[in-house]
Amino acid sequence: MHADSGFSTRAIHAGSEPDPVTGAVIPPIYATSTFKQDGVGGLRQGYDYSRSGNPTRTALEQCLAAVEGGRHGLAFASGLAAEDAIIRALLKPGDHIVIPDDAYGGTFRLFDKVAKRWGVDYTPVPISDTAAILAACTDRTRLVWVETPTNPLLTVADLDTIIEQLAQHDLYVVVDNTFATPYLQQPLRHGADIVVHSTTKYLGGHSDVVGGGVIVDDDELADTLAFHQNSMGGVPGPFDSWLTHRGLKTLAARMDRHCDNAERIASFLNEHSKVSQVYYPGLTDHPSHDVAKRQMRRFGGMVSFRHADGEEAAVDLCDRAKVFTLAESLGGVESLIEHPGRMTHASAEGSELEVPNDLVRLSVGIEDVEDLIGDLDQALK
Structure with missing residues (x-):
């Protein structure tokens, strides 16, 4: 080689x-x-x-x-x-x-x-x-x-x-x-x-x-x-x-599908009335979009967003998801959802690194994107 x-x-x-x-x-x-x-x-x-x-x-x-x-x-x-x-x-x-x-x-x-x-x-x-x-x-x-x-x-x-x-x-x-x-x-x-x-x-x-x-x-x-x-x-x-x-061995093929799905989901969330902010470098209004576009091949499979109705609504959304699995970690073929403030980032509570309590993090998998969007739509209602 x-x-x-x-x-x-x-x-x-x-x-x-x-x-x-x-x-x-x-x-x-x-x-x-x-x-x-x-x-x-x-x-x-x-x-x-x-x-x-x-x-x-x-x-x-x-x-x-x-x-x-x-x-x-x-x-x-x-x-x-x-x-x-x-x-x-x-x-x-x-x-x-x-x-x-x-x-x-x-x-x-x-x-x-x-x-x-x-x-x-x-x-x-x-x-x-x-x-x-x-x-x-x-x-x-x-x-x-x-x-x-x-x-x-x-x-x-x-x-x-x-x-x-x-x-x-x-x-x-x-x-x-x-x-x-x-x-x-x-x-x-x-x-x-x-x-x-x-x-x-x-x-x-x-x-x-x-x-x-x-x-x-x-x-x-x-x-x-x-x-x-x-x-x-x-x-x-x-x-x-x-x-x-x-x-x-399959990283490239998987990442292209992760990115395809994440881009669609970020756009969906960006237009949803129950979402106050979406964090995804692929969105043109992301503060570092131009840097990401220059530095990265694509924008990745992770999407975070803030629930417009606050912390308890964000937690409830995580519990209501069905195709997205409520779990820590990320990067697997299956889609995961979590509440960082109470899960992966609980150790930062009270520090300068504390995350917003209405934040939800998605690891977007490689399932059919219509199923993922439909799951988020029902969970947000």
Whole structure:
């Protein structure tokens, strides 16, 4: 497979060479914790213990790197395990992070309840405001953490401008690319140092596996992160790696359908009398529409909106949905609905990152869009 191959070609073939012994087209699941050595210290193909490396995980890591346009991929047991490895590998007590003021609740909890106790503090800023990001940086800042689009308010960061302006600072730019996926956006091409994913979401794509991924270009940075991956041990097992790798093969096809459906639903909600505001970068009145149009292939499968009748009406809507399943997470083939204030972002309550209490978040799946719109219509009545 050539490095310049198209996205779907890379997603299908990276890490998926036919088995040299049997000719199996799909790499096998190496369900083993340890590997026979050819003499003391004589590793066979570099494997000795599955925390340190497993061929099934290696196949996934090769595919993660290929689809993000990076040189090194690292797989983790969850998205938060991936984020924690970045923090532990690159920060020390006294360091400072700039984060989005509408970051994912689990990421905020990691910064606020874990890293902060360890002596790392943070400043939340509007991630679409490059001037605010620069103003928040101090001589202690080591990371600027970017989500784009953000979870759950779908704010889009201008990666080119942010990274160009931060070039004079001695820090890393980390981009959480979970919402966009590498099919819609590849932050390394814009100069990001690290890309992080919850592979639980769109990359796995079927709501049947939890995982995380980190992709980098720099060799030294990759070695540092790999050391912490092995030392801390938050790695996926072979079956989880296999499931995620399988999901990646259909990412492009699924994302096009997610985007098709989300665009229709965002337009429907934008005209509905019970909806006071819709957050979707594909709408022309979205504040970052032009940036998203320039930076992303399409606008994604996530839609958030505010119920015109307030919090209880938003909660009731979530309960009334029938085709949309009331559940946390996102990015699976099935459509999900949730109330962020009481579910995924409850950890941000009372903080600068608290989300509106009338907010509803949709993960738009790949069902027939007429059924999805009809379900929302009946739930809003």
